[in-house]
Amino acid sequence: MADKYASLSKSIYDVFATSAWTAENITTYPENFTGTATEYIRVAILASRESNDQRLGSVAGQMIIDIFIPAGGGTSRTSQIADKLDQYLVGKTLPVSGKGNTQFGDSNLINLGIDKDNTSLYRSSYSIPFNYFGV
Numbered sequence: 001m002a003d004k005y006a007s008l009s010k011s012i013y014d015v016f017a018t019s020a021w022t023a024e025n026i027t028t029y030p031e032n033f034t035g036t037a038t039e040y041i042r043v044a045i046l047a048s049r050e051s052n053d054q055r056l057g058s059v060a061g062q063m064i065i066d067i068f069i070p071a072g073g074g075t076s077r078t079s080q081i082a083d084k085l086d087q088y089l090v091g092k093t094l095p096v097s098g099k100g101n102t103q104f105g106d107s108n109l110i111n112l113g114i115d116k117d118n119t120s121l122y123r124s125s126y127s128i129p130f131n132y133f134g135v
Contacts, residue, residue, distance in 0.1 A: 027039065038121075042066040067124040
């Protein structure tokens with residue numbers, strides 16, 4: 001499958017483009033974003049290895065979502081955002097426009113502390129494994 005990485009990325013980023021997600025009012029940016037928002041998440045897709053699945057174009061990996069909130073307010077907002085992400089991702093299977101699907105496992109959340117690039121923000125890292133099955 002020539003477009004396995006593009007299809008994988010689209011299937012994941014499409015979650016954050018739904019009206020349900022945008023109604024959560026959590027600003028979402030792709031990886032490599034550097035900005036000045038006071039609260040946002042940044043999504044990175046790490047397609048790290050071929051899946052054990054024998055279908056052509058299958059890939060496994062991790063999605064890492066950095067959660068940025070204003071520093072000094074504790075971690076309760078981080079936990080709320082992580083719980084929202086779980087609702088949209090944990091155990092879900094996302095269709096890939098007739099070309100297979102992306103399945104997610106269980107998530108992890110790590111609080112990393114004050115962001116080194118912007119000390120007015122507190123950073124946490126939400127991670128979740130996935131398997132993309134192409135056809």
